[in-house]
Amino acid sequence: MAWIGLDWGTSSLRGARFDEQGAVLEERAFARGILTVPKRGFAAVFDELFGDWMRPAGTRCLISGMAGSQQGWIEAPYCACPASLDELVARLAWIEAGRIAIVPGLSCEHSGAPDVMRGEETQVFGALRLLDIDRGTFVMPGTHSKWIQVANGRIEHFATLMTGEFYALLRRHSILARTLPDDDVALVDAAFDAGVAHALRGPGLLQSAFSVRTLSLFERLPLQERPSYLSGLVIGEELRTRDPSGGEQLIVIGDDALMRRYERAFAQRDVRVRSVGAQATWNGLFSIAKRIGA
Amino acid sequence: MAWIGLDWGTSSLRGARFDEQGAVLEERAFARGILTVPKRGFAAVFDELFGDWMRPAGTRCLISGMAGSQQGWIEAPYCACPASLDELVARLAWIEAGRIAIVPGLSCEHSGAPDVMRGEETQVFGALRLLDIDRGTFVMPGTHSKWIQVANGRIEHFATLMTGEFYALLRRHSILARTLPDDDVALVDAAFDAGVAHALRGPGLLQSAFSVRTLSLFERLPLQERPSYLSGLVIGEELRTRDPSGGEQLIVIGDDALMRRYERAFAQRDVRVRSVGAQATWNGLFSIAKRIGA
Numbered sequence: 059m060a061w062i063g064l065d066w067g068t069s070s071l072r073g074a075r076f077d078e079q080g081a082v083l084e085e086r087a088f089a090r091g092i093l094t095v096p097k098r099g100f101a102a103v104f105d106e107l108f109g110d111w112m113r114p115a116g117t118r119c120l121i122s123g124m125a126g127s128q129q130g131w132i133e134a135p136y137c138a139c140p141a142s143l144d145e146l147v148a149r150l151a152w153i154e155a156g157r158i159a160i161v162p163g164l165s166c167e168h169s170g171a172p173d174v175m176r177g178e179e180t181q182v183f184g185a186l187r188l189l190d191i192d193r194g195t196f197v198m199p200g201t202h203s204k205w206i207q208v209a210n211g212r213i214e215h216f217a218t219l220m221t222g223e224f225y226a227l228l229r230r231h232s233i234l235a236r237t238l239p240d241d242d243v244a245l246v247d248a249a250f251d252a253g254v255a256h257a258l259r260g261p262g263l264l265q266s267a268f269s270v271r272t273l274s275l276f277e278r279l280p281l282q283e284r285p286s287y288l289s290g291l292v293i294g295e296e297l298r299t300r301d302p303s304g305g306e307q308l309i310v311i312g313d314d315a316l317m318r319r320y321e322r323a324f325a326q327r328d329v330r331v332r333s334v335g336a337q338a339t340w341n342g343l344f345s346i347a348k349r350i351g352a
Numbered sequence: 353m354a355w356i357g358l359d360w361g362t363s364s365l366r367g368a369r370f371d372e373q374g375a376v377l378e379e380r381a382f383a384r385g386i387l388t389v390p391k392r393g394f395a396a397v398f399d400e401l402f403g404d405w406m407r408p409a410g411t412r413c414l415i416s417g418m419a420g421s422q423q424g425w426i427e428a429p430y431c432a433c434p435a436s437l438d439e440l441v442a443r444l445a446w447i448e449a450g451r452i453a454i455v456p457g458l459s460c461e462h463s464g465a466p467d468v469m470r471g472e473e474t475q476v477f478g479a480l481r482l483l484d485i486d487r488g489t490f491v492m493p494g495t496h497s498k499w500i501q502v503a504n505g506r507i508e509h510f511a512t513l514m515t516g517e518f519y520a521l522l523r524r525h526s527i528l529a530r531t532l533p534d535d536d537v538a539l540v541d542a543a544f545d546a547g548v549a550h551a552l553r554g555p556g557l558l559q560s561a562f563s564v565r566t567l568s569l570f571e572r573l574p575l576q577e578r579p580s581y582l583s584g585l586v587i588g589e590e591l592r593t594r595d596p597s598g599g600e601q602l603i604v605i606g607d608d609a610l611m612r613r614y615e616r617a618f619a620q621r622d623v624r625v626r627s628v629g630a631q632a633t634w635n636g637l638f639s640i641a642k643r644i645g646a
Contacts, residue, residue, distance in 0.1 A: 128569075169553045171563035172570050202562065219558040220526070227521040232514070259463045262593035263557060264513040264586075268496065269465035275422075276466050292558075299556035 059351070061118040062111050063343035066125035067091055067177060072339075075111050080344035084111075092124050092131075100131035104158075112157075118350070119158045120343045123177035126151060126160040136165035136174055142212045143183050147349045161346060166215050173218050177339070178204045181311050182213060184342030185334045194307035197331070199293075199316045201226075205300050221296045225289060228267060237274040238284050247322065249283035253290020254297070254323045263295040293323045302329050311338050353645070355412040356405050357637035360419035361385055361471060366633075369405050374638035378405075386418050386425075394425035398452075406451075412644070413452045414637045417471035420445060420454040430459035430468055436506045437477050441643045455640060460509050467512050471633075472498045475605050476507060478636030479628045488601035491625070493587075493610045495520075499594050515590045519583060522561060531568040532578050541616065543577035547584020548591070548617045557589040587617045596623050605632050 065072045069091035075084045088107060095103050105112075112119060126134030134151035141164055150159040163176030182196050192211040198204040201222035207215045228234050257266050270288050273279035279287055302308055302324070308331045310320050317333050324331050359366045363385035369378045382401060389397050399406075406413060420428030428445035435458055444453040457470030476490050486505040492498040495516035501509045522528050551560050564582050567573035573581055596602055596618070602625045604614050611627050618625050 169550060171550060171560075172566040172572075173562065174566055174569065217559055218562045219556075220561050221558055223526055224558060227525055231521055231525045232517055256463060256465060261595075262513075262589065264515055264518060264590055264593055265511055266465075267514050268467065268512045272466040272468055275468065278466075295556065296558055299558055301555075 059116050059118065060114050061120065061347050062108060063340055063347070064108070064119060064121040064125070065123050065177065065180075065339045066121050066130070067123045068093055071107070073108055073111070074340055076340070076344065076347070080341065080347075082340060092127070092129055097129075100125070101153075104131075118156070118347070120150075120161060120346055121159070122161040122180035122339065122343060126162060126176055130160075132160065134160040134162040137162045139164055139166035139216065140212045140214045141179070143345055143349065146179065146183070147346055150346075150350070159350075161343070164213060164216070168215070168217065173216060175204055175206075175216060175218065178206065178216075179213060180342035180346070181334075181338040182206050182208060182342070183345050184338035184340065185309055185311055186211065187341045187345050188334055188338060189309065189332065191307070194309050195302065197308060197310045197320065199310065199312045199320050203296060217300070219296050219299060221292050224263070225292045228270075228288060228292070229285060232267075234267065234270045234288065237271060237281075238288070239281050243282050243285055245289070245319070246283045246286040249279070249286035250290040250319065251322060251326070253287040253292075254294035254326050255290075257291045257294025258298050258326060260298065263292065266291055266295065289319065290323070293319055294326075297323055297327060302327060308332070309334060311335075353410050353412065354408050355414065355641050356402060357634055357641070358402070358413065358415040358419070359417050359471065359474075359633045359637075360415050360424070361417040362387055365401070367402055367405070368634055370634070370638065370641070374635065374641075376634060386421070386423055391423075394419070395447075398425075412450070412641070414444075414455060414640055415453070416455040416474035416633065416637060420456060420470055424454075426454065428454040428456040431456045431473075433458055433460040433510065434506045434508045435473070437639055437643065440473065440477070441640055444640075444644070453644075455637070458507060458510065462509070462511065467510060469498055469500075469510060469512065472500065472510075473507060474636035474640070475628075475632040476500050476502060476636070477639050478632035478634065479603055479605055480505065481635045481639050482628055482632060483603065483626065485601070488603050489596065491602060491604045491614065493604065493606045493614050497590060511594070513590050513593060515586050518557070519586045522564075522582060522586070523579060526561075528561065528564045528582065531565060531575075532582070533575055537576050537579055539583070539613070540577045540580040543573070543580035544584040544613065545616060545620070547581040547586075548588035548620050549584075551585045551588025552592050552620060554592060557586065560585055560589070583613065584617070587613055588620075591617055591621060596621060602626070603628060605629075 062075045071088045071090040073086045074082045125131045137149045149162045152159045164179045193209045196206040203219045203221045205217045310331045311334045365382045365384040367380045368376045419425045431443045443456045446453045458473045487503045490500040497513045497515045499511045604625045604627045
């Protein structure tokens with residue numbers, strides 16, 4: 059049966075049309091994240107951008123990401139961890155019965171506070187399929203990085219770290235911004251590595267971040283290297299916070315540029331990682347599609 | 353001999369006129385921090401605001417704070433730690449020999465990066481005089497909090513933590529700001545304490561900060577309590593980073609509102625603190641004035 063998959067996030071919307079073996083026949087991408095869509099406007103945007111793909115009778119659509127949030131098309135209540143793929147399938151939020159469904163996000167609890175994700179769970183199940191594994195620690199770098207523990211094919215637990223957002227805040231809005239170049243500059247590996255190393259020595263970002271200012275003050279860090287150093291500081295802090303041990307199987311899912319930074323950072327902890335790219339989402343949606351007989 | 357003291361910081365300027373025993377005869381405060389003064393304009397601002405106090409022949413003036421930075425009146429090179437009061441006196445930067453001097457800031461090095469302060473060293477020496485002690489850990493909460501180790505009357509070491517600035521960034525510029533009230537609201541003790549407790553449980557602010565969002569999402573933290581909770585998170589993170597042990601003598605120097613928050617936070621670590629207010633600066637300047645025979 060024909061089916062399509064959508065990754066509908068906060069700021070972007072990607073879609074793909076698949077054959078029955080999960081191979082991508084065609085892809086589309088739009089700057090139509092959920093923040094650009096009025097609350098009752100999702101059906102119209104969907105019809106406009108993907109109506110032609112849905113025309114063949116019996117075509118199904120699976121959607122992952124923020125489209126299932128309170129601000130999305132319909133709210134798909136969070137599924138509590140631990141959660142397997144079967145539980146996601148059982149909790150699909152159907153917009154049109156048997157035709158269009160949203161994959162629920164996951165929630166878990168740590169130290170008295172909840173944590174949530176939407177979309178990353180689908181990528182993790184896709185990565186499990188791609189790598190043919192059923193356990194590991196999955197790292198998904200980004201504005202809000204996710205660290206996800208999988209055992210026996212189930213997502214047991216996960217944590218969100220606001221790494222990318224802290225970088226952006228410090229880069230653009232803090233006192234450190236005054237000593238940084240206005241324009242984006244290319245990554246300088248040595249400066250990035252020095253930032254990672256400084257963060258890993260501890261004792262924490264509240265303190266280590268100030269070194270951007272003092273190293274600049276004493277002219278020990280050239281202007282063009284400062285953003286790389288700061289990036290190393292926040293990513294190093296993420297690794298220090300999660301403290302990956304050497305024994306664990308670590309899989310990084312993300313885009314190439316960010317993945318390269320994380321691989322450099324992990325190398326300082328003697329942790330080797332496997333990496334998976336954007337195809338993880340499509341593979342995750344395919345795993346779900348197969349289970350619902352699409 | 354008559355003398356006056358100035359605390360000339362980034363955003364404010366305070367001055368006092370003293371008698372020979374260090375008692376304050378008169379105080380003035382202006383919104384004329386160094387950022388408001390053009391590079392060659394310091395002498396004119398000084399003459400305008402304090403010229404009358406300097407008129408009696410032989411009157412001396414001591415200035416602490418950012419007036420001694422690269423952006424200040426003249427640059428008073430940092431004095432390296434460990435540093436005693438005598439070393440500060442020996443390194444005074446005289447603007448007019450025997451008449452107007454700037455107290456140098458201090459520098460130290462930790463884990464391969466420098467740290468600096470200007471003004472806080474004078475407050476610490478003032479607190480030592482006020483409390484009649486020669487050792488302890490001094491905590492100066494603020495935009496950039498300082499933790500300062502003193503032994504045998506010397507400042508041995510210190511660290512800067514960007515606590516207040518991280519709070520402001522998260523409060524106003526992060527995704528968390530969307531779930532916080534626009535206006536400033538009164539401190540809610542229980543929410544502040546919960547934030548401190550959550551931060552102290554670890555593993556770090558990159559992760560714990562996200563709880564502001566998730567607790568809001570699940571309606572487990574009322575709107576008006578969220579800024580207090582966030583304040584507790586960042587101050588709790590500061591305490592976790594520095595990990596004050598119960599045995600140490602801890603002295604907090606700062607304004608009343610911030611001091612109260614830190615006292616509440618320290619209580620969760622079973623650390624009792626002594627506190628000193630704004631008079632610390634004047635006492636520090638008096639200690640220096642006595643040594644130069646003012």
